[in-house]
Amino acid sequence: MNQPTPIQSDLARAEQTLRLLAAMPAPEGLEARMHAALKAAPAHGNVLAWPTAGGQMRSWIRGAAVAAIVGVIAGGSWGVYSRVQPAEPQRAVEMPRVTGSGSFSNAGAMRTPQTLDAPLAPPADAAQPSASDQAKPQPAAKTTAHATAAKHKHAQTR
Amino acid sequence: MSASQSVFAGWMEIAPGAVRDQTRQHDQQAALAALVDEYASTLYRVAFSVLRNTADAEDAVQEAFLRVLRHRDTLDEVRDHRVWLIRIVWNIVLDRKRRAKTRPETDDIADLARVLPAVGLSAEQRAAAQQHHTRVLTCVEQLPDKEREVMLLSAFEELSSVEIAEVLGLTESSVRSRLFRARNLLADLLGHARGVK
Numbered sequence: 001m002n003q004p005t006p007i008q009s010d011l012a013r014a015e016q017t018l019r020l021l022a023a024m025p026a027p028e029g030l031e032a033r034m035h036a037a038l039k040a041a042p043a044h045g046n047v048l049a050w051p052t053a054g055g056q057m058r059s060w061i062r063g064a065a066v067a068a069i070v071g072v073i074a075g076g077s078w079g080v081y082s083r084v085q086p087a088e089p090q091r092a093v094e095m096p097r098v099t100g101s102g103s104f105s106n107a108g109a110m111r112t113p114q115t116l117d118a119p120l121a122p123p124a125d126a127a128q129p130s131a132s133d134q135a136k137p138q139p140a141a142k143t144t145a146h147a148t149a150a151k152h153k154h155a156q157t158r
Numbered sequence: 159m160s161a162s163q164s165v166f167a168g169w170m171e172i173a174p175g176a177v178r179d180q181t182r183q184h185d186q187q188a189a190l191a192a193l194v195d196e197y198a199s200t201l202y203r204v205a206f207s208v209l210r211n212t213a214d215a216e217d218a219v220q221e222a223f224l225r226v227l228r229h230r231d232t233l234d235e236v237r238d239h240r241v242w243l244i245r246i247v248w249n250i251v252l253d254r255k256r257r258a259k260t261r262p263e264t265d266d267i268a269d270l271a272r273v274l275p276a277v278g279l280s281a282e283q284r285a286a287a288q289q290h291h292t293r294v295l296t297c298v299e300q301l302p303d304k305e306r307e308v309m310l311l312s313a314f315e316e317l318s319s320v321e322i323a324e325v326l327g328l329t330e331s332s333v334r335s336r337l338f339r340a341r342n343l344l345a346d347l348l349g350h351a352r353g354v355k
Contacts (some may be wrong), residue, residue: 004314006349007345007348008345009351010345010348010349011279011344011345013290013294014294014297014344014348015300016310017274017290017291017294017295017315018207018294018298018309018310018313019313019315020291021206021207021295021310021313022203022204022310022313022315023203023204023208023315024206024207024273024274024316025199026198026199026202026203027212027216030198030199030202030219031194031195031199033193033216033220034194034198034219034220035191037220037223037224038190038191038194038223038224038227041224041227049305058212075208082331112235140163144177
């Protein structure tokens with residue numbers, strides 16, 4: 001006959017421990033406490049039976065009750081609907097000013113133009129050419145322009 | 159008798175249907191009381207094997223019966239009341255244990271090892287048995303949830319593998335394979351614990 005290995009005997013002893021745990025006796029009076037808890041628990045609400053058996057409630061009464069309920073609901077709904085008017089939508093919506101992203105707003109400040117001294121015109125006597133100015137040679141571009149105009153005039157007369 | 163009087167008389171009378179309802183309710187209460195008498199201790203032991211606390215286990219059993227009270231209309235449809243009740247209490251205790259996972263397990267195990275019966279043993283033997291129980295329960299705690307659950311339920315002699323499968327909502331073959339895995343894992347853990355010791 002095979003001898004059980006130490007592991008097998010360990011396992012058997014472990015299962016014995018679990019069986020002891022499973023066989024732990026229940027405390028005394030457990031059933032009585034359960035009965036008491038079930039009695040104290042709220043039962044289902046008792047609903048009155050609809051007395052149709054025996055035909056005491058006639059169908060016209062039921063119909064009238066239904067009609068009255070429907071009338072009350074419809075009247076109430078109409079009353080609410082007729083009093084509550086939908087608000088007119090706004091014609092224009094002022095949008096918030098959006099500044100450029102990542103920059104500071106100007107905080108309502110007006111832009112002021114540059115107020116430094118403007119360039120001044122030369123004095124009036126500077127417009128009269130002086131003798132020294134006349135002695136100066138004319139610029140080359142101006143001379144060629146005069147020469148071209150004289151050429152044109154000569155061709156037209158011929 | 160005017161029409162209105164006859165209508166009010168209709169409300170005042172006890173309808174035959176109400177009498178039938180009362181009789182049915184009485185029968186259901188009697189059936190529930192019989193279930194309490196028959197299975198309360200079994201349910202308590204199942205609850206205790208997981209929760210390891212007397213008050214918690216009793217609360218779980220009470221909650222299970224209150225659930226049955228709420229659904230007493232379905233009592234007639236239940237095929238096996240014992241397995242059905244064990245399944246209810248099993249789900250309750252697992253839910254409670256999940257919620258109370260913050261509590262350290264080691265204290266519970268030490269307390270439990272002290273509580274386990276050790277009749278006819280000397281003080282020395284009792285101390286050794288306590289050590290052994292503590293070691294086993296610590297190893298069982300280290301098993302994966304699925305394997306641990308099967309292992310704990312298999313310790314109940316009144317539960318066959320088919321009934322364990324019904325409680326856990328598994329097939330019988332799954333229960334057998336999980337139990338096989340659980341035993342192997344537990345043997346490894348015990349061997350490791352012995353080597354460490």
